[in-house]
Amino acid sequence: MSESEWPLWEVFIRGQQGLAHQHAGSLHAPDAESAVNNARDVYTRRNEGVSIWVVKSTDITASSPSEKGPLFEPAASKPYRHPTFYEVPDEVKHL
Amino acid sequence: MSLYDYLLRLGDNALILSQRLGEWCGHGPVLEEDIALTNVALDLLGQARLWLAYAGELTGRDEDQLAFLRDAGEFRNVLLVEQPNGDFAHTIVRQFFFDAWHHLLLEKLSDSSDERIRGIAAKALKEVTYHLRRGADWMVRLGDGTEESHSRMENAAGDLWMYTGELFEMDAVEQEMAQSGIGCDLAALREPWMAQLRAVFAEAMLEIPKQTWMQHGGKRGVHSEKLGFILAELQFMQRAYPGAKW
Numbered sequence: 001m002s003e004s005e006w007p008l009w010e011v012f013i014r015g016q017q018g019l020a021h022q023h024a025g026s027l028h029a030p031d032a033e034s035a036v037n038n039a040r041d042v043y044t045r046r047n048e049g050v051s052i053w054v055v056k057s058t059d060i061t062a063s064s065p066s067e068k069g070p071l072f073e074p075a076a077s078k079p080y081r082h083p084t085f086y087e088v089p090d091e092v093k094h095l
Numbered sequence: 096m097s098l099y100d101y102l103l104r105l106g107d108n109a110l111i112l113s114q115r116l117g118e119w120c121g122h123g124p125v126l127e128e129d130i131a132l133t134n135v136a137l138d139l140l141g142q143a144r145l146w147l148a149y150a151g152e153l154t155g156r157d158e159d160q161l162a163f164l165r166d167a168g169e170f171r172n173v174l175l176v177e178q179p180n181g182d183f184a185h186t187i188v189r190q191f192f193f194d195a196w197h198h199l200l201l202e203k204l205s206d207s208s209d210e211r212i213r214g215i216a217a218k219a220l221k222e223v224t225y226h227l228r229r230g231a232d233w234m235v236r237l238g239d240g241t242e243e244s245h246s247r248m249e250n251a252a253g254d255l256w257m258y259t260g261e262l263f264e265m266d267a268v269e270q271e272m273a274q275s276g277i278g279c280d281l282a283a284l285r286e287p288w289m290a291q292l293r294a295v296f297a298e299a300m301l302e303i304p305k306q307t308w309m310q311h312g313g314k315r316g317v318h319s320e321k322l323g324f325i326l327a328e329l330q331f332m333q334r335a336y337p338g339a340k341w
Contacts, residue, residue, distance in 0.1 A: 045130075045134060
């Protein structure tokens, strides 16, 4: 049972305060159940988490770095998409 | 003093098993398992500190003096926990035998008439619940794994079986603790322990060993030579440099 036979899993942890799961890192495990166990031991030892998700790394479809131009550059020239042109009234707190 | 002796038993089981598991640090079969085993070791070390600190208060010594300055004959751990790590199968089977018992014991001690013991047991129980879950998972994976993993698990169970009798042994100290409501009737834990074993062994396609001869003595300080080697490593710093601190 060598490590190379175990698939890689991506681990997502929901922290004590946060609302969304965040990518914590990856690890090797033979199946989903042990991936959760391993994630508990590797990524929540310092009280970081209240919930764990794992997903096989091969099941993640990623954007390609070579497509960076067409995918992301057009957004750079559209500052009006940022809601920074509004004046926030003084009465509005916690925005 | 029975309570002192009783607390040493609880503390020494945790301390010696923790030290054994610590030997895996840097040698685990995979990185994830290396971290997991040392996590368990650290949980047990934390429990050992709580038990030994309490024992120390009864006799005017602190947890460090009890851990580092007692000789083998004064240790009260069961023989099971001082058995060598062996191959990974021996480590897993030893851990499962111990965890299944430890979990039942801590459940009982969570109702102890001694408030301090109740508190420590309740805290430890959460940790041990996870240890047991992990251990049972490995038992099934390796027992019902490859031909080699199956035969290694069967060997390990056979080698370690004779150290399980001591877990349920009621001697004068245990009797007194049970009667005063501080401890519990260990003999009564045997059946629920066996029930758990039967379930996990069946799922793991393993047979529960049939031998009936049991080794014992650890609880009254009669140990194998193996404990001496463990203590040599555990106690070296304090013996060589008395009073040394971090």
